[in-house]
Amino acid sequence: MSQVAPPNYQDSFRSWLISKNYSSSTTRNYLSDINSYLEFVKNSNPFSPDTVSLYLKKIDKDSNYSRYLSSLSKFFQFSLDQKIISINPLKKARQPKTVTPSDILNAYQSFLIKKHFSAATIKNYLNDIQQFIDWQQNQIESS
Structure with a gap:
């Protein structure tokens, strides 16, 4: 070869x-x-x-x-x-990895844990972000 x-x-x-x-x-x-x-x-x-x-x-x-x-x-x-x-x-060839919303949420959760946020605060932050992601996807789908 x-x-x-x-x-x-x-x-x-x-x-x-x-x-x-x-x-x-x-x-x-x-x-x-x-x-x-x-x-x-x-x-x-x-x-x-x-x-x-x-x-x-x-x-x-x-x-x-x-x-x-x-x-x-x-x-x-x-x-x-x-x-x-x-x-x-x-x-x-390695194609660039597509970052999913789940990847971002997991990374943010790890960040919050390292910063010693309470479990309740982490849960609330992640829920708020997930609601925003869901809203955004609905906006895209309805356009």
Whole structure:
């Protein structure tokens, strides 16, 4: 299993995209995005899920995030098809954890306990917050 892209990687990827009937502008965008990715990972293994995670974190707020993600997906699909890799690192990359209201309540409860609030006060605070969360979700659902 190769750890780095072959020297003619971009040419091979371009040929693969053309063979899949992607338009010239899509091909150009994918190649540009992958060149940026390869530049970012030039001193790392481009097929490591950890490396992919770092890159996803870097581009997370970019307005073109979806396009970059699509480019990476095609890039890794190409790599799978060419047997450069056997597992898609994008699927193994650590995605940012979604924080739920329950996670926030648990963290706040731990904070209140550490600050030595009484059990009754903690219960009241958590109930108030839960009521607010329920109200907010109802507002969102009714919009």
